[in-house]
Amino acid sequence: MTRPDIATLAVGDTIGKRTVAFDRAALVRYAGASGDFNPIHWNDKFAESVGLPGVIAHGMLTMGTVVGVVADWAGDPGAVVDYQTRFTKPVEVPNPGTASIEVTGTIGVIDAEAGTVRVDLAVTVDGAKVLGRTQVLVRL
């Protein structure tokens, strides 16, 4: 996989777009892989008892998944040197069914001298933003 040439990029360029679907199995798999067994991510009764509409995805599952659009574009997952987000709205995951997360990456800042590019991610479910100020700094 080849890295993008920083000289050919412009602020505002779209670097990629994708839709990912989370079902309950994806949440259980992430719980096991990450060690985050908070029952709000797998137990409806528990989730409702703490005021949630039902089981929600781990914010870190959403954060960990959507950065893939940047890692794939950069051609090297180790090129991501800084990555931040705010969790603005929980992602409800129906049972049965899936929550569909739409991700678009846009170039926000180019620093040719440092050889870095900041990619801003827009992350929505049914048109509503679920992550805020999601910024990925990539060294090209």
Place this chain on the structure above:
Amino acid sequence: MANADFEGRAYPANAPYSVGREKIREFASAVGAMHPAHHDLVAARGSGYPDLVAPPTFAVIVAQRAESQYISDPEAQIDFSRVVHADERFTHHRPIVAGDELTTVLHVDRIVSRGPISMVTTRCEIFALPAGAEAPDPEADAPGEPVATVTSTLAIRGEDA
């Protein structure tokens, strides 16, 4: 309400987390990261890494393990069932690779309570132990090579929020 006395506290470097190849593969699959450098040793080495490379948010495993020193302390007064994750940031000083032995120094940077909501910001400074070391050297200036800084804010809702 979170106990404000914990603000500014730093914990000693904790017992190391051993980064394994199968954990990297398992975590990468769970977040849909199919780049061969996470899964295939030949591909990872071909990309210049000494071993399989971890996905960008893998350090959350190491960070949450360190954060539990604080969050599960009854004196910290954090009711985990009323916790919502507010924000997260990873700064990588170098990529995490299989074979790393990672120790973490946890800092409680900020505790702010407004009405029934407390906001707690922690910072995990993650270091790789020197090759062959099995535990952080308490005499050393730093426990190892800086690998990542993970900053996390939790919002804790009070009983009536």
